Amino acid sequence: MSVLGPDQIYQLLRHLTSPVVAITSERDGKRNGMISDSAVRASIAPTVPRVSVYIHKFNFSHDLIFDTGRFVLHLLRDDQFALIHQLGFASGRTQDKLAAVPHHLGMLGAPVLDDCYAFFECRVVNVMDTGSSTCFLGDIVTVGHGAGADGAPRGNAMTAPYFRAHMPAEWRAEYERLLRAAQQYAAERSRDIRAVIWRGLEGGPAS
Numbered sequence: 222m223s224v225l226g227p228d229q230i231y232q233l234l235r236h237l238t239s240p241v242v243a244i245t246s247e248r249d250g251k252r253n254g255m256i257s258d259s260a261v262r263a264s265i266a267p268t269v270p271r272v273s274v275y276i277h278k279f280n281f282s283h284d285l286i287f288d289t290g291r292f293v294l295h296l297l298r299d300d301q302f303a304l305i306h307q308l309g310f311a312s313g314r315t316q317d318k319l320a321a322v323p324h325h326l327g328m329l330g331a332p333v334l335d336d337c338y339a340f341f342e343c344r345v346v347n348v349m350d351t352g353s354s355t356c357f358l359g360d361i362v363t364v365g366h367g368a369g370a371d372g373a374p375r376g377n378a379m380t381a382p383y384f385r386a387h388m389p390a391e392w393r394a395e396y397e398r399l400l401r402a403a404q405q406y407a408a409e410r411s412r413d414i415r416a417v418i419w420r421g422l423e424g425g426p427a428s
């Protein structure tokens with residue numbers, strides 16, 4: 222068996238990243254959005270549609286979602302680079318990132334972006350602490366898409382490899398710098414896993 226270095230392992234693990242999605246949230250009138258490539262389908266039962274997503278604790282979105290128990294996950298089209306830059310390269314702690322992004326509040330009260338490939342409004346039903354991040358398990362309560370005139374989704378969904386290969390060259394240095402900072406944060410905290418019982422589950426397993 223060959224022994225791989227951390228960089229080679231990281232490159233292999235990149236095959237397990239998700240499409241690039243926008244995650245929105247709202248708390249006390251404050252609306253926010255971020256970008257993730259760690260969102261996956263978390264149920265094969267069509268009658269129990271679920272997703273999961275890992276969000277670092279240093280992100281503002283983490284606290285908004287943890288405190289409210291709701292988020293909206295948006296698949297993006299592969300031409301939505303500007304939105305990824307807007308939401309994924311700066312924090313909503315210091316600016317209103319959705320101010321110029323057309324959206325409305327969905328049925329759970331979190332922002333739904335008008336322009337996307339598809340969206341899933343989610344209610345958090347459980348969480349897992351990883352030390353540096355929280356994995357949120359969300360029940361999908363409603364689904365829609367940024368429809369074209371015929372009511373069908375337009376274009377293709379943005380994948381992580383496509384984003385990395387085609388992002389504007391002037392963003393790459395900043396992207397790498399933010400990624401290294403997040404990796405450092407994760408390296409320092411990932412062994413410090415806490416036992417977290419999601420509210421609503423305190424009484425034990427649902428019958």
Ligand SMILES: Cc1cc2nc3c(=O)[nH]c(=O)nc-3n(C[C@H](O)[C@H](O)[C@H](O)COP(=O)(O)O)c2cc1C
Pocket residue numbers: 241253254255256257258259260275276277278279280281282283305308309310311312313314354384
């Ligand atoms: C392509 C891409 C993928 C990302 N994936 C994640 C992720 O899976 N989890 C996470 O916590 N942050 C991820 N980020 C970083 C956040 O989107 C970024 O830190 C953002 O500024 C957080 O905003 P907030 O502080 O307003 O919540 C990703 C960013 C990009 C550009």
